[in-house]
Amino acid sequence: MKPVAPPQTYRVKSFGCQMNVYDGERMGELLAEHGIQPAAEGEEADLVILNTCHIREKAAEKVYSDIGRLVAAGKEAGKAPLIAVAGCVAQAEGEEIMARAPAVSIVVGPQAYHRLPDMLDRAANGERATDTDMPAIAKFDALPARRRRGPSAFLTVQEGCDKFCTYCVVPYTRGAEISRPFAHLVAEAQKLVEAGAREITLLGQNVNAWEGEDEKGRRTGLGGLIRTLARIDGLERIRYTTSHPNDMDTDAGRDLIAAHGEVDKLMPYLHLPVQSGSDRVLKAMNRQHTAEGYLRLIERFRAARPDIALSGDFIVGFPGETEAEFEATLSIVDEVRYAACFSFKYSPRPGTPAATMDGQIAAEVMDERLQRLQARIGHHQHAFNRASVGRTCDVLVERTGRHPGQCLGKSPWLQSVWFEGTAAIGDLVPVTLAEAGPNSLKGVLA
Ligand code: SAM
Numbered sequence: 001m002k003p004v005a006p007p008q009t010y011r012v013k014s015f016g017c018q019m020n021v022y023d024g025e026r027m028g029e030l031l032a033e034h035g036i037q038p039a040a041e042g043e044e045a046d047l048v049i050l051n052t053c054h055i056r057e058k059a060a061e062k063v064y065s066d067i068g069r070l071v072a073a074g075k076e077a078g079k080a081p082l083i084a085v086a087g088c089v090a091q092a093e094g095e096e097i098m099a100r101a102p103a104v105s106i107v108v109g110p111q112a113y114h115r116l117p118d119m120l121d122r123a124a125n126g127e128r129a130t131d132t133d134m135p136a137i138a139k140f141d142a143l144p145a146r147r148r149r150g151p152s153a154f155l156t157v158q159e160g161c162d163k164f165c166t167y168c169v170v171p172y173t174r175g176a177e178i179s180r181p182f183a184h185l186v187a188e189a190q191k192l193v194e195a196g197a198r199e200i201t202l203l204g205q206n207v208n209a210w211e212g213e214d215e216k217g218r219r220t221g222l223g224g225l226i227r228t229l230a231r232i233d234g235l236e237r238i239r240y241t242t243s244h245p246n247d248m249d250t251d252a253g254r255d256l257i258a259a260h261g262e263v264d265k266l267m268p269y270l271h272l273p274v275q276s277g278s279d280r281v282l283k284a285m286n287r288q289h290t291a292e293g294y295l296r297l298i299e300r301f302r303a304a305r306p307d308i309a310l311s312g313d314f315i316v317g318f319p320g321e322t323e324a325e326f327e328a329t330l331s332i333v334d335e336v337r338y339a340a341c342f343s344f345k346y347s348p349r350p351g352t353p354a355a356t357m358d359g360q361i362a363a364e365v366m367d368e369r370l371q372r373l374q375a376r377i378g379h380h381q382h383a384f385n386r387a388s389v390g391r392t393c394d395v396l397v398e399r400t401g402r403h404p405g406q407c408l409g410k411s412p413w414l415q416s417v418w419f420e421g422t423a424a425i426g427d428l429v430p431v432t433l434a435e436a437g438p439n440s441l442k443g444v445l446a
C-alpha cells in the first residue's frame with residue numbers, strides 16, 4: 001500500500017450488541033486523544049472503522065458490502081478513506097479479510113483496539129496491520145478517561161464467555177470471562193456522571209458473572225457493585241445486561257435478586273435469555289439450565305420486585321428442533337409474558353459444534369416459526385404496555401421528538417414514551433402513561 005497522510009477525522013460504524021457500541025465510543029475517545037476528530041455530519045471521514053458483529057451470518061457478511069461501498073464512494077470522491085475492520089469479524093476472520101479486501105489497512109480484534117494509534121502510524125507508512133491478541137484487561141488500562149456526554153451511558157464491566165453454548169461464537173471471538181476491577185468501574189461511572197449521565201447500563205456478555213473486591217477488600221458480585229454505584233450523587237438509574245441464568249444460582253446471584261427489592265435506583269427490568277422452551281434443545285445447546293429452572297428464577301425476581309419487566313433472547317430452528325419443541329418455546333413466552341424480546345433464526349457459525357450437527361432445519365421452516373414466535377412476543381409486549389396505562393412514573397428524556405414540543409424518553413420498564421411539553425435532554429420528569437401502542441406509549445406530563 002502507498003503511504004498516506006495521517007487521518008484528521010474518523011467515523012466508527014458499530015454493528016451488533018451494546019458492547020460493540022461501548023467499544024466504538026471508546027475507540028472514538030482514544031482517537032480524539034490522539035488529535036483525530038469525529039467527521040462532521042455528512043462529511044467523508046479520513047478513517048472509517050467498521051466495528052463488526054459475527055454472531056449471525058448476515059451480520060458478518062455486512063462488513064464486505066460496507067467495504068465495497070466505501071471503496072466506490074472513495075473512487076467517486078477521488079480520495080479513499082483508510083479502512084479499519086474491528087470487532088468480532090476481525091477477530092474470527094482477520095486473515096480472510098486481509099486476503100479478500102485489499103482496501104482494508106487495519107484489522108483489529110475487540111481486545112486489542114487500544115493499540116489503534118500505533119496501527120494507524122503503520123498504516124500511514126503504507127503497511128497493513130493486524131492485531132487480534134486478547135489482552136482484555138490491558139485494553140481497559142490503556143484507554144483514556146471517559147469524555148462521552150449524554151443522559152444514558154454504557155459501561156462494560158465484564159467481557160468474554162466460558163459457557164460455550166454450541167451455537168455461539170462469542171467464547172472464540174471475545175475470549176474467556178474477565179471482570180474489570182471494582183475501583184476502575186466506580187471511577188469510570190463517576191466520570192460518566194460528571195459528564196451528564198443520569199443512567200448507566202452495566203454491560204457484559206454474562207454481566208451477572210462479574211465479581212471483584214470492593215473498597216474493603218471483600219469479595220462481591222454485581223449486586224454489591226450496583227449498591228456502591230447507587231451511592232453516586234447525580235446517578236439516578238442503573239441497569240445491566242445481558243445476564244445468564246446459570247450465574248443467578250450463586251450467592252452473588254441471590255444478592256443481585258435481593259438488590260432488586262432494595263436499591264431504588266436499580267430499574268425494574270431484567271434481560272434474561274432462555275433461547276428455547278424445550279429441555280432437549282437446551283441440552284443440545286449446552287445451556288445447562290432447564291425451562292423449569294428458568295421459570296423458578298423468574299418467580300424469585302418477581303417476588304423481590306413484583307413490577308419487574310422481563311425480556312429474553314430466543315433462537316428458532318436449532319438443529320433437530322421439532323414442531324413440539326418449538327411449541328414449548330411458545331409456551332414459555334406465554335408463561336413469562338415478556339415485556340420485550342429478541343428472537344433470531346438459528347445461524348450456523350463456522351467452528352461451533354452446532355454447525356455440523358444433524359438435523360439442520362430448512363429456511364422456510366425457520367421463517368415460519370420465527371413469524372409465529374414474533375407474533376406471540378408482540379402480543380405480550382402490547383399487553384404489557386396496555387397494563388402500564390394509568391401508571392405515573394419518571395421518564396428520562398433522551399431526545400426531542402419530530403414535532404416541536406415533543407419529548408421522547410424511557411420509563412423505568414425501558415418502554416419508549418413520548419409526551420408533549422418542554423423538558424431538557426437528561427431531565428427525569430413525572431409522566432402519566434395514557435395510551436399504549438405495541439412499541440411505545442403516549443404519556444401526559446403529571
Ligand atoms: N450471553 C448471553 C446469553 O447467553 O444469554 C447472550 C449473548 S449473544 C451475543 C446474544 C444472542 O444472540 C444470544 O442470546 C442468542 O439468542 C443469539 N445468538 C447467538 N448465536 C447465535 C446463532 N448462531 N444463531 C442465532 N442466534 C444466535
Ligand code: SF4
Nearest residue numbers: 161163164165168170
Ligand atoms: Fe454465547 Fe452462550 Fe456465552 Fe451467551 S452464554 S455469549 S450465548 S456462549
